[in-house]
Amino acid sequence: MRADRTPLHRMGVLADLALAVVLAAVLLTASVQVVGASDVTGPWRTLLIAGLVVLHVTVLGRSRWPAATFAVGSATMLLLALAPDLGGASAAEAGSPFSALLLPSGLVFFVLLYSVSSSAAPPQPQLALAVGLVGGGITVARLWDAGEYVSTPGEGAAWRLFVTAAVAAGLLAAWALGRYRATRLAWVAALEERAVRAERERRATVEQARRDLEHAAERAGAAERRRIAREMHDVVAHSLAVVVGQAEGGRMIVATQPARAADVLSTIAEQGRLALTEMRSLLGVLREDDDANRAPQPGLDELERVVDDVKRAGTSVELTATGEPLGLSPTAHVAAFRVVQESLTNVVKHAPPGSRAKVSLDWSQRGLRIRVEDDGASAQTSNADEPGRGLLGMRERLALVGGRLERAAPDPSGHVGFVVQAWIPTPQDHPPHDEGTRS
Template sequence: MRFTSAGLRSWLRSHPLFGDSLLAVVLTAGTLVVITLIGAEEVARLQGATGVEIRPPDALNMILAVLCTLPVALRRSRPFVLLTLTTLPECTLNSLGYNTGLSEIAGLILLYTVAAHRGLALSLAGLAVTVIGYAVGAGLSPLTLSWPEHAVIIVVILLCWVSGRTVRLRRAYLAELVQRADRLERAREADTRAARAEERSRIARELHDVVAHHVSVMTVQAAAARKVLDSRPAVARDALTAIEEMGRTAMAEMRNIVGVLRTDGPAERAPQPGMGDLRTLVEQMREAGLRIRLLVEGEEGTLPPGIDLAAYRLVQEALTNSLRHAGPAAGAWVTVRHGPDELTVHVEDDGRGAAADPERPGGTGHGLVGIRERVALYGGVLRIGPRSGGGFEVHAQFPLKQHSPLRQHGPLKGGPLKETA
């Protein structure tokens, strides 16, 4: 099996106990080798050169040194406790004049581990334990070091501590970056889900408005054609022709809406209907048998696209409900007022009303729910319910002030009411 250096480092990171145990074995073996190489002759030579009593290596020397190095194997589990416990054999080695071998390196490794894996308070406590342990050991040791040598050792201790703190801070910074990226990813996914839900809701509203309107008109015309099929075949033929044209129109509008969902090519989209198509809508409803009067007040200007479509769909749904539920002799009125700050749309009929027709929606049907959503989307006010004096009404006000950059019309004229009978 082929190993690379990067793969070995990754494996050691995933198995820290093995790496720490290997490090402890290497330090222990190195310490024993260093202690063993300095025999009695070398000790005598050092004693003669320094005039200081130096003890030759023996079993106690090796045991104390091993007690300083072997705990490195468990440095990630209890680094502060191990650093504190190894300070005692380290001070004993110095006070008895033994050769310490590599035990000082083990102490520095434990100090680094405390600084890198524990909080600031515990890491400062570990630094204090190391400095105090060194001071006690140096004071009890028969060997005397100069102040520059002490300063170098203190600097090395501080460097180990600073290195550990730097690694900890960097690790915390990287973890924060990962968490922030996760939060941003979750937020992006939530925004995507919300956008998809909103788009599905919009498409559902469009499909409902198109299908409900055209199918209702076709149903009424088909019923009328059935009644006069034998007595007045020419009228029945005209009604069937109107049904055919209405069906084609419905299919064309549905293709335009569903074309947005295509992913294999550019969607074929026709312009969405708006208030400019209101007279065409009224004519269609008249042909279906509903008596309608259209009133338009104020200067007709360019409305914001969203409000333009929402107002058109509101009139379409209200007239469709009047055609289906108001009764054969009912009449309807559509009033549109273009103001400088708002657009008002009022649709009413003098039919049977919601109470007389149990099938007539009293504000809870899918179409009326779609109207509420459209009006609420643009901050409008909507009132739906029975009309005083009989019938049913839908009244909506769309604010235009926040959409003023898109609205391009002149001031409201005070002339007579424009009426299309």
């Protein structure tokens, strides 16, 4: 919708029209009657009536073109000042011939001055005041001679004082009221702009908060997916490694020792059931039902089961613990368990048959150091530079509890094969920075 067709604009046009009609009905009619009853004839009569009509017509455009209508009104008032005094019947009623500036329609000039003062942009209001003061001076000079209105010098002085005060008061009052309205409108516009800006900032804040929540939800979802991926890898990799080891061994002994086939198959079935149970427990976190049953996470007290599984797969494992066990958080217990489980799983997967592994848990006041080593160096060396999901999962788990993976590589001394070494601090202590990664 165009700006000049808005309801607010239409209301302004109607207000100007109503004002013009009222002023014309009250002032123009009386002014035209006075001119018609005067002794002014010929061109001046025509000019005066035309000027009065133009002066009233300018009221229709005072809101849209305040400066232009004020200029036309000022020119019309100058015409009235230059016109000869009105005599005849009008002068007889007044008691003396008088200037056309005293016609009732002259009050329209104050309306036009108010409009330009309240609606025009600077410096037009200031220029309008200057023009008005000049016109006021012309008016006072034109009315300075009291004529037959007064009969004594004292009354003449009072008349001049009255004319000067009336003209000055009318000009300043009209201009001051216009500036007051302009200031008030500017103040209201500033408040509206401030409210709009505050609303815009509020919406921006709400939108930013929404985006932050979405990002936080995405990060939480990504972290949960990584956690699930770690759990699935640890559960599946360990169980399948044991199953594969048992299957490989069972294939070799079934021909020579058929009686042991039942033990091998029993171990495979047990590992399959265990993996299935843990997978069901793990996938329960993906259910929308908050009451889904979740099995407790494994801890260091279940390492014996992992060691027995690896032993049944054909790898000899020695588990030793030194120092007094300290209270680790449940998450730290899970991290320690998974480090050992993943390390032994890698031994089963990569070390040659008949390899031996050693798991050492070294407790101290500051935390727990885990070391898992085996003697199958030749088979694991090729994989040392290609860390997979297991090593990545170790690092992530240890980082969550403030620990670190100190080593996951072949032993450069050659005394053992592959070495995995990790550090987990106690809750009240930070990871020791003076115990660097072994080279």
